[in-house]
Amino acid sequence: MDDTVKIKPNQTLAYGIITLTASLFIIKQLFLSDLDGEWLLFMGYCLVMLVWAGALLKQEIIFTPQAIAFANIPLTGSASLGKQSLIAYRDIIRCHARLEGLEIVTDTEAIRVSLSLNDRLISRLSAGFEAHGLQLTLETSEQ
Numbered sequence: 001m002d003d004t005v006k007i008k009p010n011q012t013l014a015y016g017i018i019t020l021t022a023s024l025f026i027i028k029q030l031f032l033s034d035l036d037g038e039w040l041l042f043m044g045y046c047l048v049m050l051v052w053a054g055a056l057l058k059q060e061i062i063f064t065p066q067a068i069a070f071a072n073i074p075l076t077g078s079a080s081l082g083k084q085s086l087i088a089y090r091d092i093i094r095c096h097a098r099l100e101g102l103e104i105v106t107d108t109e110a111i112r113v114s115l116s117l118n119d120r121l122i123s124r125l126s127a128g129f130e131a132h133g134l135q136l137t138l139e140t141s142e143q
Helices: 009-030 036-058 119-130
Strands: 006-009 058-062 066-073 087-088 093-099 101-106 110-114 136-138
Touching: 006 119, 009 036, 066 101, 093 119, 119 136
Parallel strands: 093 136
Antiparallel strands: 006 058, 058 066, 066 087, 093 101, 101 110
16 A cells, blocks of 8 residues: 655646636637737747646645655755755654745754645645654744
8 A cells, every 4th residue: 555645735726727728718719819919929828827837736745654755846944955855754853834834844954845825735734744643733823
């Protein structure tokens, strides 16, 4: 049995962008066909929106049996993280869900993950951490 849990934090936003772009494309084709002069500009807009949605869909938080990994999500910390986005559970001291995102405190540094946290994402993150013996603390105000 695979104990890997993947969370896509911006999946709903990405699907919303795809739906909006497809709707605008259909409206343009059906009702605004007289605006053919701006066709290239409109197609560029649609392409940029779809690329942005694709980038959002590639972002993942992955709970593996030994560590938590962040795929295509920028991390900031007191030390240079480079391309390493894997944090072993044994190194984690505390986990905080704050207004500006997630903060993971390890033996050597505090790593911040910029996320837009909602109730669903917080509950999935909390369940992922609790499955590995860690408690996610919710902090609602700036300290």
